[in-house]
Amino acid sequence: MARRKKIYEGKAKILYEGPEPGTYVQYFKDDATAFNAAKHDIIEGKGVLNNRLSEFFMNGLNEVGVPTHFIRRLNMREQLIRQVEIIPLEVIVRNRAAGSLSKRLGIPEGKVLPRPMVEFCYKDDGLGDPLVTEENIATFGWASQQDLDDMVSLALRVNDFLSGVFMAVGIRLIDFKIEIGRVYEGDYQRLILADEISPDSCRLWDIETGRKLDKDVFRQDLGSLSDAYSELARRLGVLPSNSTPITKPTLIN
Ligand SMILES: Nc1ncnc2c1ncn2[C@@H]1O[C@H](COP(=O)(O)OP(=O)(O)OP(=O)(O)O)[C@@H](O)[C@H]1O
Numbered sequence: 001m002a003r004r005k006k007i008y009e010g011k012a013k014i015l016y017e018g019p020e021p022g023t024y025v026q027y028f029k030d031d032a033t034a035f036n037a038a039k040h041d042i043i044e045g046k047g048v049l050n051n052r053l054s055e056f057f058m059n060g061l062n063e064v065g066v067p068t069h070f071i072r073r074l075n076m077r078e079q080l081i082r083q084v085e086i087i088p089l090e091v092i093v094r095n096r097a098a099g100s101l102s103k104r105l106g107i108p109e110g111k112v113l114p115r116p117m118v119e120f121c122y123k124d125d126g127l128g129d130p131l132v133t134e135e136n137i138a139t140f141g142w143a144s145q146q147d148l149d150d151m152v153s154l155a156l157r158v159n160d161f162l163s164g165v166f167m168a169v170g171i172r173l174i175d176f177k178i179e180i181g182r183v184y185e186g187d188y189q190r191l192i193l194a195d196e197i198s199p200d201s202c203r204l205w206d207i208e209t210g211r212k213l214d215k216d217v218f219r220q221d222l223g224s225l226s227d228a229y230s231e232l233a234r235r236l237g238v239l240p241s242n243s244t245p246i247t248k249p250t251l252i253n
């Protein structure tokens, strides 16, 4: 097979040129990073799980009418996506306090927020993805007021959908981060969900025990990240069939 053109290699994924114009192939790596890549490790199988999990969430979102870049999964580590012009903002939705919000404002982890809260961070690793205001965004032209309104409503729809999906399997969605991109259709532009939805970009706590099933397991050295992600995939019913652990010897006739 001819070598594919690599478009971009990030910390967790690689983008390759897709088979048709306007498409990319998104490859999920096993790399885990935290604290702006100050902490790094290879977690075998993470890319396979995140590819499956992102497929699962994006498919569900497409089904309820939330537009996403996801076209179809190609294999264990790759999915075909629609190419977008990424808006250089991380859109964060919080249902309970955790992470940088708790740190910044001294709010105890787990405190319920009176309503879901949307925050924007400017995507710039060199600056550590700083929190920015809507004024900053408008002034520097990262997004228009209309884009901002559309991003907030898209993010809240994603929040409602994901909260329900997780609730059904006994998991609380504390917060998550998404990336949104522009697609052009004739003279019009539209915003669609891009990048990934996976336990790398969500905080997920077991409702009964409080056990963390997300990247905080890695950030905070709470045990095996692959066990946590596998448990999540198992509960959602999206574990790849060939990774089911063999628990007892099987007789072959
Ligand atoms: N549909 C898409 N079209 C174009 N770019 C995309 C699309 N979906 C995701 N991306 C971009 O592809 C890259 C995925 O790589 P990865 O998530 O590993 O990057 P990263 O290390 O987090 O760094 P950064 O997001 O700062 O570039 C990101 O830059 C993301 O913004």
Ligand SMILES: [Mg+2]
Pocket: 010, 012, 195
């Ligand atoms: Mg990323």
